[in-house]
Amino acid sequence: MSSEYKFDTSIELFKRAADVIPGGIYGSKAPGFVIPGSYPYYFKRGKGCRLWDVDDNEYIDFLCGYGSQILGYGYDSVDEVAARQMRAGDLLNGPQPLMVELAEKLTDQVEGMDWSVFAKNGTDTTTLAVSIARVHTGKKKVIMAKGAYHGAANWCSTNDFPELTDKQDVLSFTYNDLEELRNLYKAYKGEIAAIILTPYHHPAFEKQVMPNPGFYEVVRKLSDVEGSLFILDDIRCNFRLSLKGSHVFFKTQPDLITMGKSIANGQPISVLMGCKEFMKTAGSFFITGTFWMSGVPFAASLETLKIMEEVDIIGHMNRMGGILKEGLISLGKEYGFSIEITGAPAIPFMTFEGDPDLFRNQVFCSEMTKMGIYLHPHHNWFISFAHKENDINKTLETAREAFAITAASL
Ligand SMILES: Cc1ncc(COP(=O)(O)O)c(C=O)c1O
Numbered sequence: 001m002s003s004e005y006k007f008d009t010s011i012e013l014f015k016r017a018a019d020v021i022p023g024g025i026y027g028s029k030a031p032g033f034v035i036p037g038s039y040p041y042y043f044k045r046g047k048g049c050r051l052w053d054v055d056d057n058e059y060i061d062f063l064c065g066y067g068s069q070i071l072g073y074g075y076d077s078v079d080e081v082a083a084r085q086m087r088a089g090d091l092l093n094g095p096q097p098l099m100v101e102l103a104e105k106l107t108d109q110v111e112g113m114d115w116s117v118f119a120k121n122g123t124d125t126t127t128l129a130v131s132i133a134r135v136h137t138g139k140k141k142v143i144m145a146k147g148a149y150h151g152a153a154n155w156c157s158t159n160d161f162p163e164l165t166d167k168q169d170v171l172s173f174t175y176n177d178l179e180e181l182r183n184l185y186k187a188y189k190g191e192i193a194a195i196i197l198t199p200y201h202h203p204a205f206e207k208q209v210m211p212n213p214g215f216y217e218v219v220r221k222l223s224d225v226e227g228s229l230f231i232l233d234d235i236r237c238n239f240r241l242s243l244k245g246s247h248v249f250f251k252t253q254p255d256l257i258t259m260g261k262s263i264a265n266g267q268p269i270s271v272l273m274g275c276k277e278f279m280k281t282a283g284s285f286f287i288t289g290t291f292w293m294s295g296v297p298f299a300a301s302l303e304t305l306k307i308m309e310e311v312d313i314i315g316h317m318n319r320m321g322g323i324l325k326e327g328l329i330s331l332g333k334e335y336g337f338s339i340e341i342t343g344a345p346a347i348p349f350m351t352f353e354g355d356p357d358l359f360r361n362q363v364f365c366s367e368m369t370k371m372g373i374y375l376h377p378h379h380n381w382f383i384s385f386a387h388k389e390n391d392i393n394k395t396l397e398t399a400r401e402a403f404a405i406t407a408a409s410l
Pocket of ligand 1 (some may be wrong): 066120121122123124149150151198233234235236260261287370
């Protein structure tokens with residue numbers, strides 16, 4: 001059996017952090033909070049699909065910087081372009097030509113979209129999209145799916161502070177339940193500014209759910225008939241389903257699209273794109289941020305988009321995700337588990353049948369992590385271009401041990 005990793009330096013750092021950073025680490029960045037002592041908290045290096053923590057443990061990583069590292073950590077040509085741009089100048093008084101080039105490139109590439117507004121995080125763009133929809137329609141209410149994540153702003157975050165009223169105009173429905181959705185439009189007739197959806201549903205702590213046949217036709221039709229906007233939050237799936245945008249994969253046409261995470265292979269940049277009809281409204285907003293026009297992420301994004309077109313990145317991620325899926329299902333069977341892998345091959349999530357609180361998942365994923373395969377037990381995983389067949393094979397060899405330990409723990 002492989003030797004188990006120790007996380008002493010991580011734990012020591014976390015103790016120091018707890019004194020000076022509220023919560024020590026925030027967000028969902030630390031599965032170790034759920035399974036103490038099973039996960040590293042701090043990292044120091046990444047290359048390809050490999051990650052090293054502060055205790056020098058090495059991992060094959062299936063979170064990819066929460067999806068952003070689509071080509072893999074430290075992809076040479078992207079890093080070279082970024083370093084060159086850094087030397088030439090990053091944050092200047094105004095934007096660089098790169099910003100125009102990237103807007104042109106994206107409007108060429110992403111089907112049906114005519115303009116781009118760049119920001120830093122996904123939350124900047126989902127929040128802006130909702131604001132634009134409200135101003136454009138003169139309506140206030142926004143519909144989202146229950147359990148969907150659109151960022152950490154007050155209107156959509158998982159926080160529930162009654163003192164903050166941003167959620168009062170946000171309605172929710174059960175994903176794929178068209179009757180519930182129709183009823184919301186009926187109950188709030190004339191008040192719905194927008195519906196915001198991820199291309200398919202990836203709630204934390206649950207299986208991922210694909211849209212039922214006909215789902216998007218109804219969403220599009222309701223938006224048209226009711227005079228509200230359809231916002232596609234493509235931040236997580238971004239370029240793992242289609243290089244033309246995930247709406248092309250699902251054959252639908254949103255009014256506004258948000259992207260982030262993988263558009264610059266980890267450099268901080270996000271984008272809100274839209275159809276011509278909404279450009280004037282978008283242009284009437286005061287939109288900016290001190291760092292939103294820094295040149296490095298634009299340069300990195302142009303290079304990332306170029307590489308993704310040169311190699312068959314989606315075909316590759318689908319193949320790797322397919323091998324991983326089949327391997328995990330068949331290994332699970334050997335140890336008496338019925339395993340389900342939900343979501344697209346490049347964005348998979350594994351669940352055990354009969355494991356509603358994900359306890360088995362926690363045991364399995366933490367055992368994998370302690371043996372060098374970083375898997376999150378509650379959040380979907382990501383495949384990148386850097387995951388090659390030998391990495392998937394190593395992952396499956398380790399999974400055999402982790403399934404055996406999980407079976408023994410029951
Ligand atoms: C679907 C979706 N929307 C929005 C966001 C928010 O993006 P960011 O964390 O960059 O603000 C995320 C982040 O995980 C996401 O997955």
